[in-house]
Amino acid sequence: MTRRSERQGKGGTISRETRSRLRVAVGERPLLLLAGLVRLLDDAGLDVCCAASEPQALARGLPAAAPEVSLLDARLANGDGPLDFLAVVREACPELRIVVLLDGLTAELAHAAMLYEVDGVVLGSESPEAIVEALSQVAAGRAVFPAGWLGMLHRAETQSVFARLSGRQLEVLELLATGLDNQRIAELLQISRNTVKFHVRVIYERLGVTNRVQAAAVLGDAIASTGSARA
Numbered sequence: 001m002t003r004r005s006e007r008q009g010k011g012g013t014i015s016r017e018t019r020s021r022l023r024v025a026v027g028e029r030p031l032l033l034l035a036g037l038v039r040l041l042d043d044a045g046l047d048v049c050c051a052a053s054e055p056q057a058l059a060r061g062l063p064a065a066a067p068e069v070s071l072l073d074a075r076l077a078n079g080d081g082p083l084d085f086l087a088v089v090r091e092a093c094p095e096l097r098i099v100v101l102l103d104g105l106t107a108e109l110a111h112a113a114m115l116y117e118v119d120g121v122v123l124g125s126e127s128p129e130a131i132v133e134a135l136s137q138v139a140a141g142r143a144v145f146p147a148g149w150l151g152m153l154h155r156a157e158t159q160s161v162f163a164r165l166s167g168r169q170l171e172v173l174e175l176l177a178t179g180l181d182n183q184r185i186a187e188l189l190q191i192s193r194n195t196v197k198f199h200v201r202v203i204y205e206r207l208g209v210t211n212r213v214q215a216a217a218v219l220g221d222a223i224a225s226t227g228s229a230r231a
Contacts, residue, residue, distance in 0.1 A: 022139055025067035025096070026051040027058045027089075029075045037071070044132045055085035059092035067093075069119075069139040071131070073101040074109065081167035082112040090116065091194050097138050101131075110152035112166055115202050120144035164206050172199040177216035 024046050028034040031053045038048045050065035052058035055076050076085045083100065090096070099120040100113055113121055120138040122131050123146055134144040165173060168189075175185045182200065186193045204210060207218045 023047045023049045023067045025062060025070040027072040027076050029053045040128050055088045059088045062093040069097045069135050071099050071101060071135060082109050083116055084166050084168045086116040087195050087198050091198060099134055099138050105148055105152050107152050107155040121146060169199050169203055173203050173219055176212055177219050
């Protein structure tokens with residue numbers, strides 16, 4: 001007989017302790033949909049070891065829960081840039097395998113998923129069985145993406161510097177270009193210093209640079225190019 005305990009706390013967090021084949025962390029908004037998704041995965045025989053309707057609450061529960069894979073709805077962004085909430089998740093659990101649940105495909109979302117190195121993407125229109133199968137595949141180290149994904153990535157890659165970075169990353173880049181250090185950027189944006197470091201690393205990778213001077217130069221060239229195009 002399986003023993004199970006459950007509690008609900010701040011940010012709509014649900015923590016469970018159970019013996020199961022695959023440990024899954026779940027992020028969904030609003031709380032009612034979170035409860036439904038947890039029930040769906042539970043009925044499929046998965047162990048939902050951590051679940052929350054807020055990114056910060058989810059991040060707090062990840063280290064102790066030690067999930068093998070996560071299913072995170074893009075709606076957790078809550079007005080931020082596409083998938084920017086993943087910076088908080090990655091900071092809390094850098095090696096976590098992430099599957100993102102999307103309502104539909106766009107070049108912007110495809111680019112954001114690439115920026116945050118997600119391991120899989122599933123559409124909300126998929127069957128419960130397909131979602132469970134995707135989680136199992138990603139947990140086993142395989143990548144899972146829907147049809148049309150490569151086309152969206154190609155479209156995203158051909159866009160300008162401004163389109164290649166999320167809104168938060170553009171804010172970090174602009175402050176970085178003024179000469180501010182990570183601590184000051186963190187204070188101005190009201191995020192942690194580690195989150196700033198994560199964004200800076202992604203910015204370097206996406207712009208193909210290795211330092212702040214080069215990043216600032218790319219930003220300056222992009223701004224000048226945009227101004228010329230509008231003239």
